[in-house]
Amino acid sequence: MGIISRGKALWAKIYYQKRIKMKAAACGEKLYVGGKSFVNSNTYLGYGVCFNGMSILGQGKVEIGNYFHSGTECQIITSFHNYEGEQIPYDNSYITKNVKIGDCVWLGNNVIILGGCVIGEGAIIQAGSVVCKDIPAYSIAGGHPAIPFKTRDKEHYLKMKKEERFH
Template structure:
């Protein structure tokens, strides 16, 4: 699920006003998102990143990172030499 719209809590009514705030989500090439991942607006997920199932992504995930949790944090990296070798050989699944 990707949520790019949020209520304006700093507007002219409580708990929020009638305006919305929109933030883009950018997902790079060959990103693997597990089941039931939630991505909030304003987040960039870099090329080749992997996000574990059930994670909530509230911050950017750098390219080739492996992240997970609530909120998602980077806990490992993919082997860049191996990744780019497969990409150059066009070994896509």
């Protein structure tokens, strides 16, 4: 990577980080933004959040816990067109649902989370998945829709958390 390319990449990281801090309702310390990322004004970010490319769209409340990590091109969508309104296929009104994500959640690349979902602490969402239902704590989930297919070793996870071994 040339000097100009590195300079542009660094500028972009600083730009998106500053934008997120200004736009979010709350933002914990040690925010890292490694790729093009956007939040809504109803976003609450914990400590040590890491976005490598996140778009938070819609008007719903989004709460993201501490030590969250996203892959590239991830989306959280909290507002949807009303398909049961006065017109078809949809009208100009919206249905808004909140999203809550626990501590130490990791999203792979290209994950989409739809409004109304809760993702429990320590969960991992496989790349390319669409989350449209709650994902329990410590679950590893994937697919369309994302479903848990494995559970993390909870004792190991809690030991690492107690020792504050965060990435």
